[in-house]
Amino acid sequence: MMIITDSASDITKQEAEEMDIRIVWLKTKFSDGDFPLKTEEDFIHFFDKLAEEKELPVTSQPSPEEFLQLYEEAKEKNEEVLVITLSSGLSGTVNAANLAKQMSEYEKIWIIDSEQAIVTQRFLVQKAVDMRAQGKNMEEIVAAIEDLKKRVTVCGMLDTLTYLKKGGRIPAALAVLGNVLQIKPVIELKDRELTMLGKARGRKGGVKYLWKEYESYEIDEKEPVYFGYTSDKEIGEKFMEETVEKYGLTNYHLYPVGGIIGTHVGPACVAISFVKKKKDEK
Structure with a gap:
């Protein structure tokens, strides 16, 4: 095959x-x-x-x-x-x-x-x-x-609004203001497209937002949790280690994200993906 x-x-x-x-x-x-x-x-x-x-x-x-x-x-x-x-x-x-x-x-x-x-x-x-x-x-x-x-879901935190601005997704003035205020967009791949979940102040706020999203689902623990990062492996490892410790994960992996999607989100992003339980599973 x-x-x-x-x-x-x-x-x-x-x-x-x-x-x-x-x-x-x-x-x-x-x-x-x-x-x-x-x-x-x-x-x-x-x-x-x-x-x-x-x-x-x-x-x-x-x-x-x-x-x-x-x-x-x-x-x-x-x-x-x-x-x-x-x-x-x-x-x-x-x-x-x-x-x-x-x-x-x-x-x-x-x-x-x-x-x-x-x-x-x-x-x-x-x-x-x-x-x-x-x-x-x-x-x-x-x-x-x-x-x-x-059933699989991926959510991510962007480090900067700059690349959303370059891609024409937000106005330039909003990007400048957002970067000054340390606004971190949180996105999700949903219904086949990248969509905005919300925004947080600072990286810690962004991580808490991702955790909140993770907690909002019933997770299929038979499947692994995948972590992703753009450009900076240390940031990815830190996010993974904090999440693993918080939730006691035992089946997880960390992978780099390249330029196909990275073009639109920019460097220093982190992401978490997981599988939701089937609807008929308790």
């Missing part, structure tokens, strides 16, 4: 090889050309460059041909293909994957719009990889991913 995802999952080239999956790369372009985002070092350099540039980089989805090349490879081996893409609310990547399936005229391709990105997209891909290793069939894996994508 070939498992394919895209680079909005922030799974690096090396990790993809270790997981035995294939990555289709979204492209990120600054004023002076394309910027690779295939390693953790690339992620670090990306945020350095993002801070220097006046304009945000442009992100473009993969072409159908990039998916088609992988489909043809699988078709030659009569291998089943599972594709888990970035949320359709953030990119047309899933459309490219579906168009490539039509072009391939190969039936053994299952395409899932993850409705997620960054660490939650990564979580779904990792779940598929684990289930493949357990010998689960395609129908079982697809059913599990379709269930989990509706």
